[in-house]
Amino acid sequence: MNSDYVWIASHEALEAALPAWQAAQELALDTEFIRTHTFYPQPALLQIADDQQIYLLDLLALDQAPSRAALASLLASGPTKIFHSAGEDLELLHHWLNVRVAPFIDTQLASALITQEMSVGYQRLVETYLDIQLEKGETRSDWLQRPLTPSQCHYAAQDVEYLLACWHALAAQLSVQQREILEQESAYQAQAACEREATPWLRLKQNWRLTPRQLTVIQALAVWREEQARRLDRPRSRIASDSLLHDLAEQGPSSLVQLGQISEASPGWVKRFGAEVLSVIAESQALPPEEDPAPLLSPQSPAYRTLLKKLRAALQALAAEQQVPVELLAKRKQLDLWTQDLAAQRPLHLSEAWPEWRRLALQPRLAALQRDVGYPDALLQNALPQDA
Structure with a gap:
């Protein structure tokens, strides 16, 4: 492929392309949208690539019930959908189509398991594995305008042109354990995109x-x-x-x-x-x-900093043991919640929604941390209850 693409702006053209996508084992996907003045992303473009062709789907023209139903069916099952840094894409597709993308793999996460870096961009991924340099180009473009410019279409096509090749290169480097973690975390990411923020x-x-x-x-x-x-x-x-x-x-x-x-x-x-x-x-x-909630400890206080340092040390040791980025175990907001819980000697909770591998890895390490900071025996006997 060389960034040539098929433009799809009618339900008839969509139906003509669907059999090839449904027969594929893997599809590379990306979206373009605008989210400047709205809470929900405004869908503009869906890019799809199989091993033969790139397709640019005009979501403004396809915003009708039959087309949405056909796309939702494709995204909910069938071929493995390959995205890079998929968070906002998954959120958009859930809001627009009420669909959870499955099966699904995020190549940014796959790269993180190999390199221990959580935020490797698509351009860097392509350069690393394919020795091709891509221009950033139309990142801040108006994707809702019609017609799109040739530059916009070229940029959009490139976003999926090399994605399958990058995924195949990454997949060849993943161990069996890393592949299992990748699949669990990708499924969790897809489900989380369909849920409202609880806190x-x-x-x-x-x-x-x-x-x-x-x-x-x-x-x-x-x-x-x-x-x-x-x-x-x-x-x-x-x-x-x-x-x-x-x-x-x-x-x-x-x-x-x-x-x-x-x-x-x-x-x-x-x-x-x-x-x-x-x-x-x-x-x-x-x-x-x-x-009322319990009062919170100041992040600038010596007590908070001491507990956060112990928590980070425990997670860094676990990340090294599991050969995963430490950010995959817990993001910054979760670290703050656990630090506040440690300060108040409250049980540290692991959500049942989290992938199984992560919960199983974290439970003994956090239980040991609770012992280390001097939790009462009664709490230690019921360490790390699972969220309902």
């Missing part, structure tokens, strides 16, 4: 500055903002900034007048959201104090 307040920084009652309020406000962003299809920041949520939690206004005195609460914002926000705050403040 949107974890996106907020500086929560450790709040009292337990203020934490109750900001948790409720974060859920309210998430629901509004989804309902109105607007970015979270367009509903309320993180700093505004913190001001609301700290000041706890009980009237529109008090609400209007908060610097970021413009008259238009108060008129549109004021009554709802005051209701959320009032309901949160009416909850029994025993339902």
Whole structure:
């Protein structure tokens, strides 16, 4: 292939291409979208490549029930779908088609298992394995415009042109254990893209500055903002900034007048959201104090830093033992949650949604860490209960 492509902008053309895709063992895929002024990504283009041809699917023209159903069927089963850095692609396809992509492999994750680097880009992957240098080109392009420029189409086609070859090179280097981890983590990633964020307040920084009652309020406000962003299809920041949520939690206004005195609460914002926000705050403040979260330790405190250092050391040792990137075991937000739990001597939880290999690897290491920091015997006997 040399970046030549077939443009598909009708259901008839889609139906003509489907048999070849369904008969393939593997397909390379990518998407182009715009997400500047909306909560959900606006689909523009779906790129598909088999071992013979590249196809560019105009999702604006194919946004009709028969075409969406056909694509959903293809993505939900059949050939293995190969993506690179698939998080936003999976989210877009789930929102647009209500589909969980399967079977599915992420070549960025495959590369991470081999190189121990979590964020290797597609251009670097192609250069490493195929000795081909790609231009970044149309990264910030307007993918919703029609017609697309030749440059845009060339860029989009290249995003899948070399992906299968890269995957085959990566697959040849993966051990049996790495392949099992890759398949479990890819399946988990695909499922996670279909689920709503359960704890949107974890996106907020500086929560450790709040009292337990203020934490109750900001948790409720974060859920309210998430629901509004989804309902109105607007970015979270367009509903309320993180700093505004913190001001609301700290000041706890009980009237529109008090609400209007908060610097970021413009008259238009108060008129549109004021009554709802005051209701959320009032309901949160009416909850029994025993339902408030425990206070959080400052990340700048010596105690927090000591516990985080021990946690990181335990995970780095485990990552070296498992031959995986340490970031695959736990991301930064999870490290903070566990550090706060260690400080309060609460059980460290492992979600049942996590891939089995990860839970089995983490459980004994975190149980040992709890013993090391001096957990009471009663807690150690029930170490690491699984989330329901």
